[in-house]
Amino acid sequence: MNISGNTIFVPGATSGIGLALALALQAKGNTVIVGGRRTELLERIAAEHPGIGTVRVDTTDAASIDSAAKQVLADHPDLNVLVTMAGVMRVEDWRDPASFLASAESTVTTNLLGPIRLIAAFVGHLQAQPDATIMTVSSGLAFTPLKATPSYNASKAAIHMLSESIRLQLAGTSVKVVELEPPAVRTALLPGHEDNEQAMPLDEFVTEVVGLIESRPDAREIQVERVKFLRYGEARGDYDQVVAAVNGADPHGK
Structure with missing residues (x-):
């Protein structure tokens, strides 16, 4: 992906x-x-950041x-980059099925089915562009699980394998598939x-x-660099x- 000269749509980018x-x-x-669900946030972004386009999308x-x-x-026929950013992360207790099932279904809908639908909506257009990119967003937790968030981990692992697979299918077209793999970053995801001092500051990450x-x-x-500890364990x-370190456990079970 070239760093400049693109027209980029980033759904899930209101914060x-x-x-x-x-x-x-x-x-x-x-x-x-x-793009985002909340109209008031989109209006604020447009007012505070001239030149940024906005569109409501759930x-x-x-x-x-x-x-x-x-x-x-219709507004941007030269669009050539899609960043499938939207995602949710929820703490779940899988010992109690009544407490986790709705959360798990919602997480998979947002984190996996959402990107699949977005790619389906844009991939035909992107293949008609001379140079295009689909950027997916997985996580370091796609490779090392955090005990508290099983559905999030699983959805991001699926995004990793989806990225690997569609990259193979789109080989020979004008569309590149790039996977962004964040570590823990200081955002309101949870x-x-x-304010988590163990997470990477947002400005440093970007x-x-x-x-x-x-x-x-x-x-x-x-x-x-911070994600490689998780990515390559x-x-x-x-x-x-690595699993023990992420989950605050002794690797020897002591």
Whole structure:
């Protein structure tokens, strides 16, 4: 993905990583459109950040995605980058099925079915562009599980394998598939998480991501240094130790 000269749609970008990345990409010379469910947030973003386009979209709703895609493509026929940013993360207790099933279904709908529907809505258009990119967003937890968030971990692992698979299918077309793999970042993904000193500051994360896109335009995976501890535990042979560290456990069970 080239760092500038693109027209980029980022659904799920009214806050957190999505908004910060959208603004950073705009600053690099791209036309950026952000999407989200809450009209008041979209109006505030448009007022505070001149030049940013906005469109209402609920990525849990197939009809909303279809409507938003038609609007974005009508207004921006040169669109060549889709960033499937929307996501939710919830704590679940799988020892009590009555407490986790609704959360699990909602998480999979947002984190997996949403990106699938978004890609379906735009991939035909993107293949007609001379140079296009689909950027998926997985997580370090796709590779090392956090005990408290099983459905989030699973949905992000599925996004990783989806990215790997559609990259194979789109080989030979104009569409690149790039997977962004965040570590824990200080956002409101979980309550109070924006103050978590163990997580990476948002501005540092986005600065490093933009630098990686700029220096490695052909990268298949965007990995800041902090995520590699999670991403490569199995390859390094210390997976059990990484899982224990992430979950605050003794790797020897003591």
